[in-house]
Amino acid sequence: MTGYSRSAETRKIAAEIDLCEVMETAAEAVVGADLVILCVPVGAMGAAAKEIAPYLKEGAIVSDVGSVKTEVIEAVYPHLGDRFIPAHPIAGTEHSGPRAGFAELFDGRWLLLTPLENSSKQAVAALRKFWEEMGSDVDEMDPQHHDLVLAVTSHAPHLIAFTMVGVADDLGRVTSSEVVNYSAAGFRDFTRIAASDPTMWRDIFLNNRDAVLEVLGRFNEDLSELQRAVRRGDGDKLHRLFSSTRDVRRGILELGQDRKRKPSKK
Amino acid sequence: MTGYSRSAETRKIAAEIDLCEVMETAAEAVVGADLVILCVPVGAMGAAAKEIAPYLKEGAIVSDVGSVKTEVIEAVYPHLGDRFIPAHPIAGTEHSGPRAGFAELFDGRWLLLTPLENSSKQAVAALRKFWEEMGSDVDEMDPQHHDLVLAVTSHAPHLIAFTMVGVADDLGRVTSSEVVNYSAAGFRDFTRIAASDPTMWRDIFLNNRDAVLEVLGRFNEDLSELQRAVRRGDGDKLHRLFSSTRDVRRGILELGQDRKRKPSKK
Numbered sequence: 001m002t003g004y005s006r007s008a009e010t011r012k013i014a015a016e017i018d019l020c021e022v023m024e025t026a027a028e029a030v031v032g033a034d035l036v037i038l039c040v041p042v043g044a045m046g047a048a049a050k051e052i053a054p055y056l057k058e059g060a061i062v063s064d065v066g067s068v069k070t071e072v073i074e075a076v077y078p079h080l081g082d083r084f085i086p087a088h089p090i091a092g093t094e095h096s097g098p099r100a101g102f103a104e105l106f107d108g109r110w111l112l113l114t115p116l117e118n119s120s121k122q123a124v125a126a127l128r129k130f131w132e133e134m135g136s137d138v139d140e141m142d143p144q145h146h147d148l149v150l151a152v153t154s155h156a157p158h159l160i161a162f163t164m165v166g167v168a169d170d171l172g173r174v175t176s177s178e179v180v181n182y183s184a185a186g187f188r189d190f191t192r193i194a195a196s197d198p199t200m201w202r203d204i205f206l207n208n209r210d211a212v213l214e215v216l217g218r219f220n221e222d223l224s225e226l227q228r229a230v231r232r233g234d235g236d237k238l239h240r241l242f243s244s245t246r247d248v249r250r251g252i253l254e255l256g257q258d259r260k261r262k263p264s265k266k
Numbered sequence: 267m268t269g270y271s272r273s274a275e276t277r278k279i280a281a282e283i284d285l286c287e288v289m290e291t292a293a294e295a296v297v298g299a300d301l302v303i304l305c306v307p308v309g310a311m312g313a314a315a316k317e318i319a320p321y322l323k324e325g326a327i328v329s330d331v332g333s334v335k336t337e338v339i340e341a342v343y344p345h346l347g348d349r350f351i352p353a354h355p356i357a358g359t360e361h362s363g364p365r366a367g368f369a370e371l372f373d374g375r376w377l378l379l380t381p382l383e384n385s386s387k388q389a390v391a392a393l394r395k396f397w398e399e400m401g402s403d404v405d406e407m408d409p410q411h412h413d414l415v416l417a418v419t420s421h422a423p424h425l426i427a428f429t430m431v432g433v434a435d436d437l438g439r440v441t442s443s444e445v446v447n448y449s450a451a452g453f454r455d456f457t458r459i460a461a462s463d464p465t466m467w468r469d470i471f472l473n474n475r476d477a478v479l480e481v482l483g484r485f486n487e488d489l490s491e492l493q494r495a496v497r498r499g500d501g502d503k504l505h506r507l508f509s510s511t512r513d514v515r516r517g518i519l520e521l522g523q524d525r526k527r528k529p530s531k532k
Contacts (some may be wrong), residue, residue, distance in 0.1 A: 043501075090448055090449075110447055110448055112448065139447075145439075148437075148439060148440060149440050149444050149445075149448050150448065152433065152434045152437055152440055152445070152453075153434065153440075153444075153445055153448050153449040153453045154449070154453060156430065156433075157430055157453045157456055159489070159492055159493075159496075160426055160430060160489065162492070162507070162508060163485060163488045163489045163492060164422065164423055164426060164485060166488055166507070166510070167418065167422075167481060167484045167485050167488055168418045168419065170484065170488075171414075171418055171481070171484070173411075173414060174414060174415050174418055174419075178415050178419075179415075179418070179419055181376055181405075182356055182376055182378065182415050182416065182419050183356075183419040183420070187418075187419045187420060187423045189455035189456075189458075189459070190423055190455075193455070196508075198504075198505050198508035198509045199505065201504070201508050202501050202504040202505045202508060203501075205495075205496045205504055206496075206499055206501050206504070209496055209497070209499065212496060213493070213496060213497060215433060215437070216489075216493050216496075218433045218436065218437070219429055219430060219433050220486075220489075220493075222429045222432055222433055222436075223425070223426065223429045223482075223486075226425055226428070226429060227425075227479070227482050227486075229471075230425075230471045230472075230475055230478055230479060230482075231475070231479060233472055233475065235309075235468050235469075235472050238464075238467070238468040238471055238472070239464050239465065239468045241428070241432070242428060242464035242467050242468060243464045244432070
């Protein structure tokens with residue numbers, strides 16, 4: 001397995017930890033490969049596709065791991081055409097860089113394929129097999145629908161967590177150590193989310209703008225309603241709203257139990 | 267140890283699992299006790315204090331576990347005076363009721379005491395010792411400051427999580443099973459938060475209104491700024507904002523490592 005990163009530092013670390021055979025150019029990394037996976041921020045996918053296109057062997061499949069699909073397809077398709085089969089593994093931590101990987105990262109996690117109209121069925125099947133062998137559960141989805149689902153389950157929640165952590169830091173009367181020591185589980189979750197890679201997230205918001213803005217618009221409306229209930233001391237309304245959210249969560253828990261997780265392949 | 271709950275169902279379960287000696291009235295539960303702890307939603311503290319006051323023995327200490335302190339003190343002090351020493355264990359899960367407890371719940375978690383001006387030093391020391399023996403790290407804080415710290419580390423984040431989970435549920439084009447299956451770690455954290463007890467949370471917001479509204483006001487301002495940057499496609503601004511949040515988190519992580527957690531007392 002070969003790999004390439006534009007960053008010399010990343011190449012150095014990848015070689016040190018023996019992550020793969022580290023090449024000095026993108027061209028060398030893709031020559032002769034059956035499968036190439038683009039693992040760069042979504043805003044850099046187009047340039048990466050353009051750079052490797054001339055060096056791909058006949059029949060090579062190119063895929064990616066971007067959290068946005070529609071705009072990535074628009075950026076990559078002109079360079080690769082139907083060799084490109086977009087994918088998104090819903091896995092990862094707040095850590096980034098070559099040292100952030102671990103063998104079980106994809107075990108029992110979903111991998112969404114968003115094939116194009118003319119994608120080769122054989123190539124899609126091969127990519128599915130690749131990810132299943134990494135431990136993933138694979139599903140297929142339309143790219144536009146993928147971007148809406150991820151806006152609500154990941155992108156908007158990240159923006160909200162980023163914001164709340166910033167508010168805590170700016171509130172002069174509360175010290176950082178008070179924030180650390182006295183944060184309930186909920187806020188600790190927020191701060192962990194807010195530690196993710198800024199470039200990756202910038203690109204996600206620039207490339208999934210419409211879906212994210214739709215979800216945030218609804219969020220703002222609903223938060224205003226709750227905020228007004230707090231201001232007015234409307235306990236009945238607060239209780240009703242909190243109870244319904246609790247029911248949603250119960251539904252989610254029941255569904256979650258139905259879903260059988262694959263045993264970990266350690 | 268004796269216990270009482272207004273709910274017959276709760277008393278029945280508590281007796282079944284042998285949680286304590288379950289009494290049929292609050293009066294019976296407190297008679298002869300050296301220490302009484304009020305574990306009811308913060309809006310019910312005043313009534314509970316009034317109900318037990320006539321039955322307390324000379325020198326009994328009364329404390330509580332409410333997530334809000336200023337309004338609880340206002341409600342309880344008229345009935346108990348300086349016998350009342352307010353406290354807040356920063357521990358718990360999204361589950362509630364007698365079956366939700368477990369032996370390690372307080373191990374290495376903070377317990378904030380917010381003593382009153384005339385609280386007996388001896389009584390405060392005794393209460394501190396009680397919680398330390400439960401495994402908690404104990405700190406003292408002014409009640410008003412406690413309420414601001416908790417507004418930013420717990421109350422506002424909860425309101426935000428509740429709201430976001432409701433948005434996901436209302437977005438008709440995304441199914442519940444898609445929300446469950448394809449939610450990144452961040453959103454799973456939100457849904458867990460949103461499953462907490464609605465009565466407890468209603469009372470928190472009714473009783474810590476000013477601090478919560480201050481924090482939400484700042485949150486709305488900052489979220490609007492990020493939202494505008496997304497709408498305008500201002501990548502530099504997004505990157506700058508995300509980078510600064512990341513630094514806050516780094517600071518938090520470093521502080522967190524300094525703090526030595528007590529070994530668990532299993």
